[in-house]
Amino acid sequence: MKKIVALLFILVLFVACSGEPIEVTRVVEQPVEVTRVVTETVMEEGETVEVTRVVTETIIEEVVVEVTAAASEVESEPAPDVLGVLPRNQTLIVDMLTGRAGSPGNFNEWVGWKNRDRGMQNLANEPLWSVDFATGEIINGLAAGDPIYNEDFTQVTIPLREGVTWDDGTPFTAADVVFTAETLAATEGLNGHTFFADNLAGVSAPDDYTVVFELTQSNSRFHTTFLDRWGSTWIMPKHIFENVEDIVAFEFNPFVGTGPYKLHSYDENGFWTIWEKREDWQNSPTGILYGEPKPQYIVLQYFANEGAKILAQLTHEADVVNLSSEGLKAVLAQSDSSRAYQQGYPWVVNNDPAQTGLTFNVVRPPYDNPDVRWALLLAIDIGEYMGTAVDGAGTLSPVHIPSLGSYPTDYIAPMEEWLADFELDLGNGETFKPYDPDAPQRIVEYAQGRGYVVPEDPAAQDKAFGLGWYNYAPEVADQLLIKNGFSRDDDGMWLLPDGTPWELECMSGPQVATDLQARNCIAAVQQWREFGIDASHFATEANADLVAVGDFDVNGAWPGWEPWGAGPDLYRTLDRWNSAYVLPLGERNQGHQSRWSSSEMDVIIAQLRETDPADAEAVIAVGIEGLKEAVINMPGIPTFGYIGFIAWDETYWTNWPGAENPYTQPYTHWGPFKYMTPFLEPTGR
Secondary structure (H helix, E strand, C coil), X not given: CHHHHHHHHHXXXXXXXXXXXXXXXXXXXXXXXXXXXXXXXXXXXXXXXXXXXXXXXXXXXXXXXXXCCXXXXXXXXXXXXXXXXXXXXXXXEEECCCCCCCCCCCCCCCCCCCCHHHCHHHHHCCCCEEEEXXXXXXXXXXXXXXXXXXXXXXEEEEEECCCCECCCCCECCHHHHHHHHHHHHHCCCCCCHHHHHHHEXXXXXXXXXXXXXXXXXXXXXXXXXXXXXXXXXXXXXXXXXXXXXXXXXXXXXXXXXXXXXXXXXXXXXXXXXXXXXXXXHHHCHHHHHHCCCCCCEEEEECCCXXXXXHHXXXXXXXXXXXXXXXXXXXXXXXXXXXXXXXXXXXXXXXXXXXXXEEEECCCCCCCCCHHHHHHHHHXXXXXXXXHHHHCCCCCXXXXXXXXXXXXXHHHHHHHHHHHHHCCEEEECCEEECCEECXXXXXXXXXXXXXXXXXXXXXXXXXXXXXXXXXCCCHHHHHHHXXXXXXXXXXXXXXXXXXXXXXXXXXXXXXXXXXXXXXXXXXXXXXXXXXXXXXXXXXXXXXXXXXXXXXXXXXXXXXCCCCCCCCCCCCHHHHHCCCHHHCCCCCCCCXXXXXXXXXXHHHHHHHHHHCCCCCCHHHXXXXXXXXXXXXXXXXXXXXXXXXXXEEEEECCCXXXXXXXXXXXXXXXXXXXXXXXXXXXXEECCC
């Protein structure tokens, strides 16, 4: 009976989300393990918050009713239209990872955050170069080849691809690149202003397909501002922007790009954006490199919660959804047409070179104190944390890059001796060594306790769970806080040095519990509450804007900027801690969200700028020094590498890039998603 009541609740939710009822059921006459979606309304900090969770339990009944879709009915009926107008069997429907668009009519990605993953970066825009982290390949997009530097790295020449047009038919040329660079350098308020004002001495176009940059200083990585790794410097269509009086206020609607898809329509409330294949798709780099994209339309859709995502996939109204561990298992248990990236535990996408965790606002007390930041880290039991966050499926990293690919060999293993010797000053002559090489075993034990099949081979365990992390040492955290004037009240709750209660808010976005920013915050808040801090989690669609101006305590944003995922170069990670990019609170920050920097890190960044990117040994040596500096100061806590719990429905589209065939990165929110579209195969249903 409980199962039937739960399903009635899910049906009501589905009708509210989609407007169409579910009519198909299945009868099972045996005890089964059932996963159900529960959405509850709770009060946090005086505000009503909707929390969705997926519960697994064993129901022993003679008859169990489950929501499912009958394959025979799906195949025998015509495919329904999407939003009443798009033919379903020509339309790909995917969820928007970063949530509902806050300003749906504004596509000006050069100013602030505009939910670029709703189709701008992944379908309609082409950068000069892209990183495909699955293959480790650098893909030439608008660029025709590699950048060419002079001997002292003060000049760089970039060849451009011929035959590309903007989606309005205007040819793409070097004039667009020159205009973009000069505009960014001259215009305050644009995202790339600080970088270009600091680095650009001049830019010219010897011909329509060659651009030459003169730099103010040696910078062997200048070109990487145009290398897309979840964001880069995009090229402006000069013929549009040169006629705009106020570029900062310009909404760039409709969006015009060089990608294979163009804007079709969008919801004024930000719930969906639709893109249509260009008639002249062959004039995009995607078309030139890989051929014609298969879907005629692609819908990027926001789902209110995980329950809505699950039901949309079970009823074939969403081809790709990003879920939690529990949500993915719920889909796989109830859908014969859905699959995950891996066919078995841990099912996840595990080759994404992003390091998740927690970011401190280091200019807001008490998080401006490294001792406080380290105390918060040592108050975390990483075994419990990982169980709460991702059901133990992540790979730990003690440094601010993920433990995958070549990074463990290049960086983490060579740093272990230094990590083992690293000490914290507890005061009164006492020190503590926080590193624990056996920390991943806590995750192994958790996974085994859950009944998952865990490899016995140590090397396989290292790859799956990481090489090491930090001790759970709440008593040491006590000492660090007491050393800095903190105290506990009669109930054991922590007080700030001024005697007021310590209230800590971990902010994340969007308001989707499956997002790994939210999962890190949820796990951290649980640990810090047990430690005696009045901690809470706040999820908001305004997260990006609040983080940009420094209005937060702790955030679920990645503690270190993502490396490229192709080669050992960490310039992209380290340069974001450059003091030149740090702006005062209230202004939109140009560097890392933490606003942390140090003179030591500035020296390391300068060394890297003067290092030949092709000299791997020198690049790694400088990178290690940068990671050490980040560990010492701990401006954010690295936890586990980004993992994706993706469910792909194969009812209308197949040939997904799973672990057995990783021909490209598997995400629909990343820039190279457009390079997947020519390889997807319609089923004809």
